[in-house]
Amino acid sequence: MSKGIHAIPDDVIILVMYFLEVWDLASLACTCKNFHYLVEEYGWSICLRLNPRMSHSLQKSLKLWSTKEQLRYHTITDNHWHCEEFIARPFPVQWTTKFQPTLVINSTRLLLAAGNTIYSYIFASSHSPNHAPRVHLECTYLTSNMVHPQLDITSLVCVPDGGMDRTVYVGYASGVLERLVLPPPNDGHDPSIPIQVIVEKSYDFHTNDLIENISISSSHLLSLSASGNVVYLPLEHSQTPPQLLQLNSRCWSSYLSTRSSSPYAAFCSSSMGPLAIHEVSSSGLSHDPSAFLQSCSGGFKYSAVYAIDGAPIGSPWGSSDQILISGWYDGFINVHDLRTPSRTDHSDPLQKPAHDPVLSLADPWSFEPIYSISSGGGSGSYVVAGSARHSVVAFFDVRAPTKGWSVHAPGNDSSPVYSVIVDGPRVFGATQSRGFVFDFGPGVQEDTYPPVELVHNSRNGGRRQRPRPAAQDQFKRSPKNPVGFYVTKYGHSQGKGW
Template sequence: MPAFQTLPNDILVIIMHYLRIQDLAVLSRTSKSLHATVSQYGWNDHLRLNPRRCLSLSKALGVWDARMQVRYHTLADRAWARSEFVARPLQRPWYGKLQPLMAINSSRLIVAAGNSLYSFVFKAPRTAELAPSIHFECTYTFSLEADLRRDVTGIAFVPDDGLDRTLYVGFEDGRLERVVLPALQAGQYQALIGTYSRHCQYEDREVIESVSVSDNLLLSLSSAGMAKLFRLHPTAPATDISSLNTEVRSWSSYLSTRSSTAYAAIGTSSSTPLALHSITNSELSTTPWALLHQSAKEAERSRSPAVYGICTAPPSSPWGASEQIIVSGWYDGKVRVHDLRSSSRISGAPSGHPTPLSPVMSFYDPWSFEPIYTLDCGGGSSSHIAAGSARHSVVAFWDVRAVSRGWSVHAPGNDSSPVYSLILEGSRLFGANQSRSFIYDFGPGVTQTTYPHLPPDRNERDGLQHRKDWDGVGYYVTKYPHSRGEM
């Protein structure tokens, strides 16, 4: 070790690139000089080489040093490996059965249900041992009267020069609006979003089914298949720059500007259920650039199922941080992974279309045959897929490094509902079903003050049961493995 200490810092930095977290921890305890070197370079380099998707931790990461951040992520990864988490609703059930959606940025989580936006803000923890907290901010409403045609059907945050209050919202009646959340007064927990905070960007006759954002571009997709591409401006309404019409029932979209070829992925109910349209010189190609399909054997046995959810691999994923990897959830209950660089293709493409790519991996819950309504990637070591099913509020998880060890869990309360929306971070999963939003927290330091207080349920009809071993913080949920072994 004395010889190791005499090495120049630039050599030590290179060596530390290849060390595990345990090795860095041991090295930092060897001597004062190596402790200083690891503190200055080792932990920071580890974070740089292993980025995490963790917007809800943004306030905490701004005050934690590099070592504290690595510690938090490491403990969360270990909890993922054990399938241990705190399950908790974020709110009491809202009135009626709705189809909620969620949007997130570094300041807040928005849960859109009906014509209301429930806002939860992120806070830094008081001490390093506590988990970053989430507080209820306000319920924003678009109208004081219930109107199904004004329900929110698509939502996404957009860049606004750090204000973190600007969204694009699609509605049941076909309108796409730019919305700026109004400022609140102290103690204000309800607010009406007036006309001064809204701008009608676009109006269609059909439901706005999906809103996707990537960098300075936004894609809206209607249920009838009209896709419109907009260029975003931080302080002004977006500019309409291109459009295409799939002319089939459309469900989902994903916009990528960071792939080698920018594209819009569109999920439909058709013979080509997942099509990628390239974006060149700000123009959407009307002919698909790539078609993603089932395997050849599945294509022979059945009709093409619809695609309801689309996402890509997160940074530091075992697959590599590439938007050439596309993960999708299908009506037949399967999650399929396609690699645009793969040469594995199937026959039977429509005339004038590219030969469809077959999946490189597929996942499914063997105990459930329900459609996949939503999905996201992230989780422990950025290696997990989470998928929300169409019944019983079930979320299925798979670690792509150990595909046979998948497991599923019901949301708190066991609602007999689809999971309509998911957001998966490194240590947290946010979800929403027809009754309420919920969270699974795999991170350390969760206490009763981490999440919003839930007022007592006077009717005791919400189905929630506290877990005895979580001191009133977590709630009981039903969990089961996909294999026959017990968890």
Template sequence: MSLTDLPSDVLILALQDLSASGLAAVSLTCKSLHTLVEEFGWNGHLRSNPRPALSVAKAQEQWAPRRRARYNTLSDRAWSRADFTARPLSRPWTGKFQPAMAISLSRLVVAAGSTLYSYKFAATSPSELESPSVVFEGSVRLATVPSAVYDITCLTFIDDGGLDQTLCAGYHGGEAERVILIPPDEAKNMPLAVVRFPLFHQRQSDTEFLESLKYANNRLLSLSSTGVATLSTVPASPNDEVTSSSIDINQRSWISHLSLASSSPFAAFGASSTTPLTVYSIQPDRISPTPSVNLCMTRRHINGPTFSSAVYGISRAPPCSVWGASDNVIVSGWYDGQVRIYDLRADERPAVSESSTTTLAPVLSVLDPWSYEPIYDVACGGGSGTHIAAGSARHSVVSFWDVRSPQCGWSVYAPGNDSSPVYSVILEGSRLFGATQSRPFVYDFGPDVKNDTYPSLPDAPGTDGLKGKKGAGYQVVKYKHNRGLPNGY
């Protein structure tokens, strides 16, 4: 009895456990198995090995499943070698800013000061392996007069029926606006433009401003610097009224995280306090007024003494991590330079008080042993869907860890290597987008990156701190975390 004598459904089940190279080998054995792999094998492989990547998703929709699997496999191999193309997306801005980024299926938008910079993702790629390109659409200034009140402090895309042109922008003055991008029209010689509609105002004092915005399933979670968290329903029409409910965390707050896909919807908040990371349950129309879980630094802090710290970044876990693709696992970046991962499904939750609030210790903590700088942002994805990326508070350093081997992390300096924090990071299967106080940048782990894959830099005096070109990118300094350290450090 030969392999091809088995029923097709049995063979399809067997194909599900094969790697990309295994599927390629099977497809070369005979015509019938080649057909089976092309029709079922590659699609099954892609379902079992997700690589979320908004910037290449539209281009990949045009690709055959085999081509998508090949692109992902080559990207994974590049991740395993820490081999990537480093590119700045612009010359340095005039001035120093604390930028915010937002990404959709169609574009990346970077906010610096009161200016939006839009980068559009190509829906096609010219060759079998070439990475889809990113094109600079233009910039638009939202403030009519220079003032810190109009600086954009947070940014997120909101649903607009698939157009990917509508954002919510939060300002230092406490305003939140619906901002609709009008793409440039070269035929009519019209540059990038915007239409703006007020959403709400969240400022009770001169020192309060919007710090974080998160959006999911038509719900918008805003967090002010003083700890006022507001959950709003965003209407489809800009003319309809926004309905909302608020709670006051009463702490200097930095970051929020919204999870509505979880079996028990929740919001998480990062702040500066003795309980810097807290989780609040979300009811159908409001946020619970008291936290359901406090997430502590280590297990000894569950019932022991607590220390003041701060959490600046929160993300959901890598999609292919050992904890599964669950919204109940969150990753957080802390003031002490550590990244801590928490599984909210854990059974053991000793109470910290007689109230209903309980506490939970991390299931994993990682750090760069050569840096004690705070972590300003975290994101998950990357090669094999198992990586964590963290933006450091100094020297424009981004650190990476594979949760399958957390002691083998590595770090890299952003192009230009200035002393800035990396304020924002977005991690995809083949790309990391980041932003320092000076400009946005990208690390591309995909195959066949060309000079024109990303916007060319306009002529300017000097080198902006950029090191020599290396193929389509620029040279950057990177180092392994375990260099010079004994095993099991």
């Protein structure tokens, strides 16, 4: 492609002149002999800088791809999100007991905790965007040699550890909070053979009260128990003692933000004010809420909020930490902007400033509570929510909020979707029986994810030779792409299979 400088659109010229700090066309023409050089040398990198993408599972591969290859991958992925095209894959490990699993992700691996076991799925690198980076089971960890409901993992979070990505805080049903190190497996180690974790620290602040949620910031950890017992703990060694706070309500989740101009903690509970904001200062966490976030129905009434998340990098809203996305008992997803003016209704019993949602989303075919929530995806504009029944995952594009769609997770369990993570082209989730992934990116192959062993029935003379287990009978290969598995999908305006 060889065109002169005058064939370039004016807006492109202005953009390039701005970034190159070249202020006349003669100098620009001298600097860039033709349009091809202009685009290859500066255009792709400028476009990538203006449209940042965050994906833990792609981080290693993106460093190996050129800016042009990265943009091509993102463009194809965004189109797949827009067209609702993805590969659905169940994880091969299925639990015989119904658990309430939790997921957490860092730049190296995905951790899936169920019962007293942590499954570590490591992210490999790919030298070509035509081959999706692999996600394979690195190893399995045991947090206890005993099996007991009180020893089940109920919350999990990764903390910085100098790049090793092997340090986590774990909360248990017993109320114990532990800082663990996940040892690396030996060469040739069978990933199905469990490895014992290393306990660095153990805390018993919650005293037999199930830990529902752990959230972290750059400097502190926030641990929340079922009865509303809060522990605000410095991550690093500090002379400052942990701060304890009692919310006196049934609590479910929390969100800690200390990087914004107005640091705060948000608590999700079952109460008259189910989503409360507490200010965070240098002296710690405020005991009384500074504001409440209302539902789309308005007014103070007893309700519950189960899940909460913030805005991702590259979101159409901007990546401000003042934006919160929450999942409510009535099946609505409410988006709040803490920068909007609050109101105070003196007839309300709580007598606190309240923020109304700036956007509300819902699947009109489902009235189930929202148990898990995450945001990101194509152009950073999607909100993904896991419902309380039938393993339904709902997708919403905030640029067209009424045109959402939902899909049942592989296996079509009657279970809630307890945990969901949007990571660029991938959506990881977990039901009571197994983990799963929806991959919207190109280049997904059979070995991209751990193999799922299917046992097929064959007939010879009317006799069934190999009976198929009932659990495996639920999985069928997708008719559109044999790499994926069949799932039921329906639009929020009309139902349809896929």
